[in-house]
Amino acid sequence: MRADRIRLIFVIIVLLAALIGLFWPTPGKEYNSFFDRMFGNIRLGLDIKGGSRLDYAIKLNEDSDKTISEVADQVVVVVRQRLDSANYTEATVQKVGSGADTRLRVEIPGVDDPALAERLVGKKGKLYFGEILESQESDTKPAKKVGINYIDTQWLKYKDPVNNTTLWYLVRDYVKIGAQKYYLDGSSVRNAVAAADTQRGGFKIQLTFDNEGADLFGRVTSNFVGEQLPIVLDDIVLVAPVVQTPIRDGQAEISGSFTAQESMELAALIKSGNLPAELEKLQERTLGPTLGKDIIRASLIAGLFGLGIVLVYMIVIYGLFGIVADIALLFNSILLFGVMAGGNFILTLPGIAGIILTIGTTVDGNIIVLERIKEEMKMGKTPLNAIAGGFSKSFSTILDANITTVLAAIVLYYLGTGTIKGFATTLIIGILGSMFTTLVVSRVILDAMSGSIDNKWHKPEVEAGDRV
Amino acid sequence: MKRDLDFTSKRKMFLIISAVLIIVSVISMFTKGFNFGVDFAGGTDIVFSSKEDLTVAEIRVKLTAVDEDFELARISKMTGIQSDEEIVSSFSVIVQDFFDADQKEAFINNLSDLKVQSFNAVSGFAAEELKEKSTWIAIIALAIILIYITIRFKFSFGLGAILALAHDAIITLGLYSLFSIPFDVSVIAAILTLLGYSLNDTIVVYDRIRENMKRFRKDDVEKTINDSINQVLGRTINTSLTTFIVVFTMLLFGGSGLQPFAFGMTVGVVVGTYSSIYIASPILIGMLGKKKR
DSSP states (O other): OHHHHHHHHHHHHHHHHHHHHHHSOOTTOOOOSHHHHHHTTSEEOHHHHOEEEEEEEEEEOTTOOSOHHHHHHHHHHHHHHHHHHTTOTTOEEEEESOGGGOEEEEEEETOSOTHHHHHHHHSOOOEEEOEEEEEEEOSSOOOOOOSGGGTTEEEEEEEETTTTEEEEEEEESSEEETTEEEOEEGGGEEEEEEEEOTTTSSEEEEEEEOHHHHHHHHHHHHHOTTSBOOEEETTEEEEOOBOOSOOOSSEEEEEEEEOHHHHHHHHHHHHHSSOSEEEEEEEEEEEOHHHHHHHHHHHHHHHHHHHHHHHHHHHHHHTHHHHHHHHHHHHHHHHHHHHHHHTTOEEOHHHHHHHHHHHHHHHHHHHHHHHHHHHHHHTTOOHHHHHHHHHHHHHHHHHHHHHHHHHHHHHHHHHOOHHHHHHHHHHHHHHHHHHHIIIIIHHHHHHHHGGGOOOTTSSOOOOTTOOO | OOOOOOOSTTHHHHHHHHHHHHHHHHHHHHHTOOEEOHHHHOEEEEEEEESSOOOHHHHHHHHHHHOGGGGGOEEEEOOSOOSSTTOOEEEEEEESSOOOHHHHHHHHHHOSSOEEEEEEEEOHHHHHHHHHHHHHHHHHHHHHHHHHHHHHSOHHHHHHHHHHHHHHHHHHHHHHHHTTOEEOHHHHHHHHHHHHHHHHHHHHHHHHHHHHHHHOTTSOHHHHHHHHHHHHHHHHHHHHHHHHHHHHHHHHHSHHHHHHHHHHHHHHHHHHHHHIIIIIHHHHHHHHHHHHO
């Protein structure tokens, strides 16, 4: 009886864990409807909830001595920065693939016209050193200044990472010394690297200018000692360091007790403000929210209707045993959705197909066991012995039948792209879950029921030639 | 209940039926080809919706007025889109051009009363890559399955299972080609699902054959195999029927979005069940028989 107890406790723990995964409210998330409450914790893929996925090939500049993969890392930082500054905060930017096939993938949920985002991703980017006339702390953009002194100025945002405040600088995109305008842009920066700051602690950024830039930078810094010299990328102030001394040798340092991460990102942005490569769009998938809702609704209706018929069918064919299979099926559904929600996996349209296959394998596993138990009972065994025999004999069948599918799904997970990966995800979780529910959950229920099962084949005459 | 249906003695006939189906499928695939979606062919696939009840011809006129390329576009009316009350009719439109950002913006800005519901653009390069990748996935997955079954059973079982899978895949693909069902990335998921399902079916029978061969060593292979099929028949029928119910419901109610997938699954369940009973197991008789007799 010990094994029984352990199984029962295990089943209850798994069920509770799945329910917690499914229903534990995500902080800051609103649950508006019953549907939200049921499935709100599951992350939906862009092919269901609507949104855009853009894939780009990265074309290196001809004189580049770096690999695509290295450049891709810089491109990711730059594009991320651009989308953030345009308030596409839910967008994800990632490097996919490897070697010469490295791609840039941008995913923007919930937008049915990604035109603006697309322009942001593809544009070359503009980095410059400007001049600050005024500054102001505010959450919203201050009013535009007018007047002869404010020609060519605009308010640009700066996020202060230390105090976590938003500063606005009134910036001119050139530096004025006397009546002379000096334009100093990203093309003058030959290199920007992050380095440990041995004097002040933390990290700093070292800038190297080309000859022309060094000359210009020397002239600008000698006129701006003690003042801020902002570095602006795509209308965002990246950093606004105070000039300590005139810098004439083209070697500047920006120190400000940055963290390693901050300094690396800043260096990447300054160096690659002019996007270091051309991006060529390979594919775009955009789904409007209406069509997405229709797809969810259609698959829900189809799924629930199918599930309902299967539940009834099992009871009609197997009677009391059918109810066991039905409970197993519902248990596995909760388990699957719980793992999806708790593990933060993404549900895609092909993923729904994987769930439907899982319904099939769970029912199948139970049918295999039930048929075996029937065979064992026909041999005249007591219900309890028949159940034990049925499970031990179907174990290898269920194992072999499911492991092959899981192996194929793992191949698909590692090699598949985009939404197909979602199919592999639900399939792997669902099939492992179906093995658990069939071999453990159904076992617990059947063992508990064994006392009330009447073996009508008890003490039968075994028919000659009927092999069992 | 005593079952002793004869599945194996007429195996030649079923092998011939399958051979004919496979030949028809292959011919159709190579002559008629597939109704490839943009995933595999490259190009642009746009879903438009309108507040009026338009016909395909009317929508073609409207689109051609904006861009002449739509003269030759593949346009079909979609079903199952109704959650937005304002939308009366929706159309899937496929053109071979790959729209870049500028072309797309110009095009969308010039549409008057049509709303774009989804927009998929795939360059020829990305399409080729997907084809190549799908082929590799299939080869590697099949190789791993073959290795696993060889370890757990015997090589001949593995070979039998792989032949049955190839049989199912070719016939299902042939039906996609014959009936011009749209072939998109979800079809790959359908084919993989049905292969997993059919493999499951085959292994349940094989498992029983393996067990019976150990228990009844004296019996000849054909009788053992036929008995094994009979013993698992109840399970085969019940599992197939339940799965069939689920996918057939999806084919009926799933709307245009799910139909390409549901078609493959519905056909696949039938073909997969047939192949586990009439192809995968009888094929073993030839391979195992030589040693036993």
